[in-house]
Amino acid sequence: MSKTEYELRVKTSPEWVNVAKADFNSFLKDHAACERKAAALAMSMVQHYPDKPDLIRGMIDLAMEEMAHFREVMKIMLDRGLQQDNDEKDPYIKALLGLIRKDGRVYLLDRLLIFSIVEKRGHERFMMMGEALQDAKMKDFYVRLAKAEYRHYTLFVKLAHQYYDSVEVIARLDELLDAEAEIVENLPFRAAVH
């Protein structure tokens, strides 16, 4: 495992993209909510770690980029006359957040690694969606977003290596990647990002 890149341990089934495409409006609504929550989460990191300048810089850039994604998805939704639904707990995110250890020393490590994995999964799924869509503009949109999520995944894993010993980072990442694979394999396919 390198300091900036790793592989997920299960691939998303092609069945997921069929389910998501079959109710694309619901997928869009969930996608918009994911971008909005990602921006909010990045801003909460900014506030939570006042002593970590590199983290603050990275999270402000990230929040702005996630908000730009939100603006774009929301524009697509509004053009289609779609309204946002009430926020519901995303079962994938909920299961992953449940793995965060409460011990103050490793709390940040777990958050950084889990957010990195979520971005990596987002990269995989947006790329699948981009490949599956017929409309050229929508295709380009999802491929472009997939590339952004790839950068976000490396940002989080880099920060983990910056603030923690690399041996510890790699050992914890190994555990979390196994756990994420199990979570993904046990969740039903939905017309949603996860």
Ligand SMILES: [Fe+2]
């Ligand atoms: Fe995003």
Ligand SMILES: [Fe+2]
């Ligand atoms: Fe992202």
